[in-house]
Amino acid sequence: MNGKALQPLLLAALLLFLLPTAGWTAGFIIDKSFGAENEIILEFAKPVDPAVAKDFDNYTIYEENDPDIRLELEEVVLSDDNRTASLLFKESLNTTTAHVVSIAKVDGTAEQVFTVSKSYLGYLFSILISALVINNFVFTKYLGLCVFFGTAKRKSTAKGMGVVFTLVMVATGVMSWFFFQFFLKPYNITFLQIVVFIGLTSLTVQAIDTILRKVNPILFNSFGVFLVLVIANCVIIAVPLIMASNEYNFLETFMLSLGAGGGFLLALYLMSSVSERLKLAKIPPTFKGLPIAFIVAGQFAMAFLGFSGLKIF
């Protein structure tokens, strides 16, 4: 695709990601957001009485899906003009879920109830980034190593392989979500998930194989050989299993499978680049072949540990 045509699109997407989901902000509370790990920041329309605002009894805060567990406040810090309050909690907040905050008496009249949540698009994006690098399926989850070590020999192969894997992963991820939500869950047969997911995977691979053979034989000649390898691979089956255990919705599943596939592509490409160099290097005979590949992969894994603290949105 044309790079210039993409630019405004990307900009628009970026803007969307950066827009906070302000939601309902009319009235007394102008702005609310998560601050540091254990902090919620509120901005009021007019100055509040410090004595009222600093009284913990006026606050009720809980996670939206756990109304019974009230979160305990440690401190309320007011700004100098008494218009911004930062609520500090005893424990760090789980910022992926929405938090319901209700404040009594602060504006002199009724109780204010509102929810604080992160930007949903930002959350989706964070799933993608997490699957791509932070929890890279090869280097931090150690999945799909057979294919990884078997095929990461040449860059061109690695690219083709990675693209086919990404396609299959997205297709199976989305289909598995559909089956899980509309067949397995309503009929209470979630214990059959392994059988259903592996069946769907084989079916998708077979379908892609047949369709590609008829529709685009040239593409099939370059990618077809990889399809056989796809079936017996743990990366593919891991995506639906993670989706099922985390109860992801459709968009989250899509992002997860896209990130997982992209992460696999990235890992294959990195490894094949090193393999091409290794071919020319002088390696001790005891380390030739798999041992040196494992050592290199270990170094990549250590490098990927560096992403573990990464936090976006």
Next chain:
Amino acid sequence: MANDKTSFQLVANGILAENPIFKLALSMCPAVGISTTVMNGFMLGVAVLFVQVFSSVTISVFKNVIHPRIRIPTYTLTIATWVTVIDLTLAATMPDAYAKMGIFVKIIVAFAIITMRLEMFACKEPVSASFWDGLGMGLGFMVGMMTIGFVRELLGSGAILGYDVLGFKPLLFFILPSAGFFVVGLMMAFFNYIEIVYKRSKGLK
């Protein structure tokens, strides 16, 4: 070729000559991922042993009614069934150990070693031979996992099976997740080295 080996030879073949982890280099994911202790290796080894033996026997029993063209889907579904059985059993009886192994019990369904044994052995051989072959492969996997777990636990936390034997922690690095790659790589290199020295001592090549 059918059944010219004794049951003992079949089991030994799986453990030594065709060890799934060190010789065939299949099913590496758990060998790197969760082999931090001997116990973890043992638990997953038991699960794989169970799935391998039962799948081999099942396929061997039904080998005459499976049409060759649909044999791969049949293998997959057979394995998936037995994996479901062991997955639910472990989750119900040993919740702690099961939680440690995480997704890897379910991932057994995609282990290349099991499908390969069904394709190469169980679909041609009689039931008893398939049983012994499956047992050998499962034990070979278990031994491989436990060896890696042994090295990592001993060097990483100075303990074996949770008991402190060294009294100090030689190399904390080995208990970290990414060390799995290094341990497996170094052990493979070690076995290669022994093989080279052995061949040289015999005056071969």
